[in-house]
Amino acid sequence: MDATFVAEKLLPMARTILHIDMDAFFAAIEQLDHPEYRGQPVIVGADPKGGQGRGVVSTASYEARKFGIHSAMPISRAYRLCPQGIFLPVRMKRYVEISRQVMTILQDYSPLVEPISIDEAFLDITGSLALFGGAEAIGWAIKKRIQQQTGGLTASVGIAPNKFVAKIASDLQKPDGFVVVKEKEVQGFLRDLPIFKLWGVGKKTEQRLRRIGITTIGELAVYPQDKLVRLFGKTGLHFWRLANGIDERPVIPSTPPKSVSQETTFETDTDDSEFIRLTLLRLAEALGKILRQQKLKGRTLTLKIRLQDFSTFTRSKTFTDFINAPDLLYRFAWEIFQKFDRQGKKVRLLGIGVSQLNTGGGEQLPLFGEQGNKRQKLYQIMDSLQAKFGKEAIVRAALKQERK
Template identity: 40%
Template sequence: MDCDAFYASVEKRDNPELRDRPVIIGGGKRGVVSTACYIARIKGVRSAMPMFKALQLCPEAVVVRPRMAAYVEASRAIRAMMDELTPDVEPLSLDEAFMDLTGTEALHGAPPAAMLARLVKRMEDELGLTGSIGLSHNKFLAKVASDLDKPRGFSVIGKAETAAFLHDKPVSLIWGVGQASQAALEKAGIRTFADLLRWEKEDLTRRFGASGTRLWHLARGEDRRRVSARAPVKSLSNETTFFEDTADPDVLDGHIWRLAEKVAARAKAKDIAGRVVTLKLKRANFALLSRRVSLREPTQSADTLYRTARRLFDQVGDKGPYRLIGVGLSQLEDDAQADLSGDLLDPGAAARRRAEAATDAIRARFGADAIIKGRALR
């Protein structure tokens, strides 16, 4: 189940005056689009697009700053509805999740398709939010199906029709195949699933490594990954792809801060901390740069994440331009030992840590946008 323009839908639900207007969720003129409603998308507005570009395409749009607390509350309500259908729910984000409905027909007295239809109707009736359903016999095909007819979509890919459905579809349909992967596949003469089927597994693996083996199986509609509600979290990360490549240091610094805040918020919500900070950069030519450093003690602090990732960025020595930036935290453990001593060489670290704790308390009481750093507006 994938919610339809989730953040924008929550804003329209909470403010009926926005219902028939194009809505963009994001920062100021120097910021980027977090998401946009379907009215704005018709005008060409897309996620990660610079705000100034989005407003050129859709000058009549209403720009709303993200209210993460409201989105989390709505997400939890949807998750509770899912949990009533099956214990096997694997969230991908606040607005998207896999569900394994195997064996639930006897419990609910209705087949999975009927239960999913009731789920999205209940979401709309009780929460004022819509979602799109993809129903199939594995995760890969369920994800594909959920994107076929958005918004308010309901698509089914049966086992018997899998081969015929995939045959002439472009490989870009595969989750994770971006522009760089597409270019590499096209260079090998692979544009559709039919093209993939002409390759032997060994040849695909030899050319594309582990991804080649995965492609061979997906070309046949095979995906053995299980829906796992309790998979251990190995890392936390957040990244953004720019609509236009940028080398602007202020813009990049603002993104590093926002990404660090998002990763820190997820760590705090899960009561975990990490010892390794990673910075990911993708150049305009799709070349990937990655830098990582181990900390003396685990952290879940946005300030520590930002300052560490910023130092990694300064060490790269490449001014860009870049098309993607990401911040990650790994080697996770419980937060009992997080940020105990701080940076002894930085006399302001303790004060910033207290300020961050105060900020978290204010946001918990008054909402995620109750207090923000000026750095976040870059």
């Protein structure tokens, strides 16, 4: 198998981070489960009567927000603002059920999913862009699947080079919003936003910033760093970095996934064996990189094949040791495919997955002996170069020739 790699397009690369936030999640689920509540002000939280007005609002529907009601507001005040509202108790079991559906959908687009609450999450989709047709295609696909699979719930999506900007973007056009901020647009996007939009700036900090003439993120971005540090300590430098669109925090999955996979659907059904082989090679490269990023190896490799008549098959191979090297993923996937009887039908979709995962432990299959160790080091070098210069910086020669 050709293991030659070619360096090209040594350009800096930005991450692509997606933030998804379900719209008025608890209230939206109540309106979903009770169609008669749709279009009505729904307030989920404490009982404004039975609880003697104690407790707070958990979520308010957008209809209720028009009355000035918001999360964490005392339920007694919410009742005074909207006595005709529909006040409902929290049904956490139901909300968790829907949340799990949503998080499962997100895992299909990246293994790097970091839930930050029951109704929102970050995804690092940098490694998934080529497979799914780009960031916007991923964002729209997620929104569509959530709406279809939950029965009508909407989500707002923000896409940007980092977590901070992506989260702000997702909040700008709620409900059902979709905002993309490219790397070159970050400072312009942030410039005129009010200073309270900055993470960590509460009412007291906002007042302190206003006293020194800072009312927007753009004004903070050009304020001298040393003065901010004198005023706020290390937090001042943190504010300055965010105001300039700098946020290097990684997306950290809360729990290791049970499996990791990559798949692609062809624009046209095919029986071209060389094209299929190169597709498996490309999928193996992408899957191997994701596994290495998460320091995962797996014992079971699964090949997914969907034929032109939409019939779908999976074939698996389990090993005694753990693997994550693209060479091995490709080799075994190709072997499985060659043994599969398609009965003359063309292929519509291909996917490669790895399960029975091990985080950090286990040894690579010793199929190549010392050569296997050398290849592991080679992949580490590739990852480092691609992280610095972009995924196109190092390309397998066979795939480079395919693109010509």
